[in-house]
Amino acid sequence: MDAASLTMPLLRLLPPETAHDLTIRLLACGLAPRNREADDPILASRLWNLNFPNPVGLAAGFDKNALAYRAILGLGFGFTEVGTVTPRPQSGNPKPRLFRLAEDAAVINRMGFNNDGIETVLPRLQGARAGILGINIGKNKDSTDAVEDYVKGATAFAPLADYLVVNVSSPNTPGLRDLQRREPFLALARAVRAARDDSCAAAGKKAPPLLLKIAPDLDESQIEDVAEVAMTAPADGLIVSNTTIARPAGLRSLYRAEAGGLSGAALFEPSTEVLRRISVLTKGQMPLVGVGGISSGEQAYAKIRAGASLVQLYSALVYHGPRLLGRIKRDLAARLRADGFSSVAEAVGADRDRV
Template identity: 45%
Template sequence: MISQKQLLLRKVKSIVGVGAGGVLAFGGIGLWTGNEKFFKQFVSPVLDRIDPEFSHRAAVSMARFGFIRAACDGDSPNLQIKIANMQLSNPVGLAAGFDKSAECVRGMAKIGLGWVEIGSVTPRPQEGNPKPRIFRLPEDNAVINRYGFNNDGKEIVRKRLQEFKQRDPNYTVGVNLGANKDSPDRIKDYCEGVEAFSDTADYFVINISSPNTPNLRDLQKSESLPELLQRVINTRNAQERNVPIFLKVAPDLKDEDIRSISKTVLKKESRVDGLIVSNTTISRNGLASNLKDQIGGLSGKPLEKTSTELVGKFYKEIQGQIPIIGVGGVWSGEDAYNKICAGASAVQMYTALVYNGPGVVTRIKKELSDLLKENGFQSVQQAVGSSHRRTDA
């Protein structure tokens, strides 16, 4: 009879492959120790030389099978935050895109993230766009991807999430919903996602801001967004659980788009429970890499200033009536702090993990906690939107 350990080893061997075994073993040490300095100096340069999608799959597999050491320290009390009735031990979460099909929620929770967001999940499984479709830009601390909502589909993902929730019912997991590329009714796809995960998700994200599904961003327009949100909200209200709904917007918005979206999400019939600001960008301003012209969405450090400014603009429009989660270029506690002061109640990260490894989460939380204390804030909530209050004064 084959033991559980033997089965695990077989799975790992099948993932590693003959030619990359040494690379993954070396990378696994960095992931396992959680040592950020080790990861940046030794692992990241190696990963720069192999296929980025292979690296991504390897990281997901390592997290899935427990090859990541758990963060030792608990969270500082001043990092606790409540968002849309969700109590979080800290405001640093994992953005959608890393764990697309709920394969490694437990592993990512171990590294100290306040919560994990999976997806984007579509009703039907889909392969996504042709490969290659992800590119590392180390000169810019950035990544360009054009994955195209590749995932295992709602049925398989739902089962995985249910299994996780049975063991860890109190850990917060959001489900980022997308539409199938060939769907004749994309709004219906989002409604199907709400129905499928209404008994397991802690919150939903309506992702209409990915640049990698043709014409998806058209749903952000004033003539489309109200119908989308009304149908999604009506579907949510028909379920037994009243799960919060967040809308994820693109960074490539004009001021009139920001005003229009803000008005829509605050109306009674289309009111959401929060905004996620923002997705990847199609802008390439200031990049040094020779891969900068690859088609897809750009994430990472170049997005930090743009996304923080966008958080501030949305915060001014909605006047704190619904919470904002800030995403884009969170590389340090200062980056997280700036987004919070601009109006975000919490932040999400992804690309910083690619370049710095899981140890970056602990560092960011410590730096953020220290900055809150240094600036006289006893909690994250006290700091939310504080830069606007100082400006107004």
């Protein structure tokens, strides 16, 4: 039995946020299982001129302050994403703010962009790393100029990021999701794109791809607006999706009525449907990252067939630990071969037009 198998039951005895913080400390100290299994070549893909060894990444929210991303990449993820980072440090919402819904294989959080801020996080991203790193930026809760906050994040982090993410979809910062409305969203995307370009030009670096992270709680007209903005701004990709404020029927946990964003098993179907609709509306021309409820190779494959070039997970690790990653990758490779595909890219969007 490996260290991860021994540690997981102990972590689940702790309050969720305490367990999370301890996990980050253990990873940052180098106490993490190293991935010894080479990725199956069928999982490799090239996107935005980046070579992904496999399409399975760790979503933002786990390593908010860039303390453990090198260790996370060592676990075997194809890429990882730090943040969300805001210009100024903020403590987030009052505790408790993180809840395990064990009966539902889900999590509710209302963290509120708790993070150390740009000045503290920035030095942690200096130096070499072995893997692909995304940096996720947001606005401070009390900011009066959201665009300025995102511009500050882009200016600071664009020269260091392999890809840059604008997070306008967390449900835990008041007014944030209003930025997904067409006109504010377009203005924000263009401002961040300009800041990214200027900062990278000044640093003599190539500008990283710009991705927009959206909510799953969008109606059809809002989905159409998001697709149009992404193509017009233009963005280089979309991450679909963040957590949901909906509470699907059938949730059993005592914590099901807690305020915040729901992630985990119940998010899989709605987030995958939004992903598929975005893929249809962008005619497969916009690279998409599928997030929400993935806990198996079958579900990762479903996201890919719905239109995702890459996928991310997080909540499933709370219940299954890091060994889940290897199982997902092995199963995904087997499913690709069984359906006659020679790469992930060939399978992207195979079910895009399925009604």
